[in-house]
Amino acid sequence: MAPQGKLDLDPVMVRKARALAARAAEPVIEMARTHTTVSVERALLRIAGLAGADADGRPWVNHLADAVRDQVGLEHGVALPVWDALLRGPYRSPGDLARAAARGEAAFRLPRDADAREAREAARRAARSGIARIDRRRAERDRMLAEVGDPPQPWIYLIVATGDIYEDIPQAQAAAREGADVVAVIRSTGQSLLDFVPEGATREGYAGTYATQENFRLMRAALDDVSRELGRYVRLTNYASGLCMPEIAALAGLERLDMMLNDCMYGIIFRDINPRRTFIDQRFSRQVHARAGIVINTGEDNYLTTADAVDAAHTVIVSQLLNERFGHEAGLADAQLGLGHAFEIDPSLPDSFRLELAHAQLVRELFPGAPLKYMPPTKHMTGNIFAGYLLDAFFNLAGVMTGQSIILIGMMTEGIHTPWLSDRDLALENVRYVRDACGGLAEDFVPRPGGFVAERARRVLGESVELLERVERDGLLTAIAEGTFGVTRRPPDAGKGLEGVVPRADGYFNPAIEILDDEDPHAVHAEEEVPA
Template sequence: MQLSDGRHVPDLHLDRAKVDRCRALADQVTAQVLELVRRHTTVSIERTVLRLYGLHDAGPRGVPLVNLAVDALHERGLLDRGAAYWMGYVVRRGATDPLAVVDRMASLPRHPEPLPESEERAMLAEMRREARANVDELAGRVGRRNALRDELGVGPRPHRYVIVATGNIHDDVEQARAAAQAGADVIAVIRSTAQSLLDYVPHGATTEGYGGTYATQENFRIMREALDDESRRIRRYVHLTNYSSGLCMPEIAFAAAWERLDMLLNDAMYGILFRDINMKRTLCDQHFSRRICALADIVINTGEDNYITTADADEAAHTVIASQFVNESFAHRAGLPDRLVGLGHSFEIDPAREDTIARELAQALLVRTLFPEAPIKYMPPTKHKQGDIFFSHAYDVMADVVSCVTGQGIQLLGMMTEAMHNPFLMDRYVALKSSEYVYRAWRSMGAEIGFRPGGLVERRADETLGKALALLEEVAEDGLMKAIGKARFGDIARTEDGGKGLAGVVARAPAYFNPFLEIMEAR
């Protein structure tokens, strides 16, 4: 099979009827969820709307202005009309600068005096005009990013993806520059541990964080400017990614779009399963965040690799495939074309088992064949890593070989000391150096290798696809929320009304107003 970028991968013969049935079932699953999404908004969606109108700053004690406004509206039971409506309302009543707008919104009574019909029409029209102007400004920023990428060009695929995670954004910059100089194509700034559970986005640059660096708009700006500078210096565009997940998923998507990031980790179910965030909250937020990613031409990376860190990778391989079909359908419903849908999976079968490479090849090639236009992101082994750095390094190289042969789009490089500590600069350099050797040595092997009909690879792929189909039949019958409640993904069960953030979900009023959503849906 030839990919759109010219690479070849071995042919994998699949039952097309099974594949088509999987896609139809995934669409059935997501259609049920979209009915819920269309009836609700969330505090994070409404904060994002205000950010799109330009309320980026923080107020007293560093509290974001959007939190001050939206919390007050929610407390008074006004959020069902949409934050954009009340912003227009207070501007119509004389508020001008951002602080005045927020103060007036926070001071609204529980039953504000209705606007005369003609004045309300004029107000809504003005808010729509301003929304279109702001979307045009965002598009201009995205256009500048894309122009630089086109001017400099990018490295060959699979793009080599490495992480930085010092906690200090300025130290992250230095590590990112060093990685780019050593050949990295994508820099991922790992988000500080548990930031996904904060119901606000910290403001400004940050210099400390546990297990990573806080995802803030200013941190995004600092890193993007540094990578633009480094890209010009090395004459190769370096991509930047971060995490759009958790209780502020749409807000981080906006900040990333505004500051010209290229990719975002953005999964429909990750927050539900692995951070115990309420299902309704996550499913509403992921849809709006993906609308923003579509608007800003951002590649999303989904999180199916996480399923096989909590469940057995060999036995649960089909759950990865089923989830990828669901994530693809959610992405399409949010307006993302295949070229922006970076579905995720991982090299995680226990290396103590026999024939793991054949089984890993079957899984990777199955994903590649099912989603030929997607920029598939392939994760390295982590679950079974050891303190033996020599074994660890060999283990990572195996993943690089599978990635190259099966035509993955983005390869997160494993680090030989991953099981021991946050990788040193030298670890990153060694990972980049060895991957360069693998990709050079195996460059054409995808076109040379063929798998025996009815052999282990083909049988394993067909078995996994069949199990994924059976799981999707069950999920379509039960509904996604009940399926998650039965621990069908990642061996983790969650309840529909459990988890964090449910109080931030609001049923939309019949007159709900969100001009940015109108623009995104029209596109």
């Protein structure tokens, strides 16, 4: 078969890479299908409408899931014990039951026969009602896009991170007025290690703002206001990662977020979260994202902050292919796969920009239907703001030349301090200039056949296939334990959150998973769009 694309990639080699990634992913997918976690079970309770927390800030979903685990275990799921208790009374709602559980006054059992059938049906109705709310929020996004319009790509992505949601809101709106198309409310440092989701609007956070349902609601409303003002839809991003990945995904769907950072290995490598916990939580979270029409952003860019961007370029490709496979299996369409990569080659290296173009164009051609997220230089920003501003301009140029979909703006003060508003303004000016001046330059950028860029891309693809062969042979969990991605070694039976992993028993029941497994999220969405 003839080569294809600007890089003349061998289509046989591309198909082989995908086949290897699928085989490498399969044991992990099977593990996710046969296990649950405390956060998956709490996510069901949130989808069913349980919200709020006690006076100390401990969420009711935690109280209820913990009580079920202590009395009957989680291997059958929380649904049967919880809805059986609700049917037996005297509780009027899941909230009443959770408060009784927190006081040690609720008794749980695994119902049988007719009682089990009644509990299943009641739980299914509650889960169906919550998923219908997520469906309505997705349809609401579509109506708003039709009302105000969708900005052209590449979308400009900007981070807001004051720690105070009431400070984040005006900063986010100001950024949108200056050209930002996507606003990411970065999470407070350490939230990924909390095994609960904080409640309410928060005004304290270190290097970020806590991800809570109320903060999601407030920022979504603020960006809707500025979207109508500007006549273009401004997207909202947060983080579905860490120990509460499934719950935060559910809250994002309920509050109409548009993108969520959701990587298959980031939490393992950079937060020391147990690999098994991460992959199990990830599958459920991606099922919710698929249903909600949320675009995920993956974190391959982070590997290049700890590994060399030239030597480890193929590990980025391998991770992207794995993320693609895990995403497809969970129901995500190509248009929801915001696969990540980064401009992190040492600028002092000869031909560094040509190498960057090769890597960026390779990713673009391997994933033509994906809204790729391209990350700016960070590791080699020295504090020389003039050199940094120039390096960011080269990054913006590479993004435009290779047709990237989402460009996170680079800051010339990266690595010095949390950027000031003036720094963000200059960064937005930089990317606007490059994007406007280059126009459709991607159409004209065609690497010379057999030249430096094309040969580098083919070499990286070849190295990716070689690594995938090893990962497929030895197992993905083994590869992670050996430090294949991002250098850091993470064994499968260590790390935070392992105690929250539970093998499913025969008869395990989670009505949210049942619905998400059985229904094509995109077919359901298409039906929603058909006029009555």
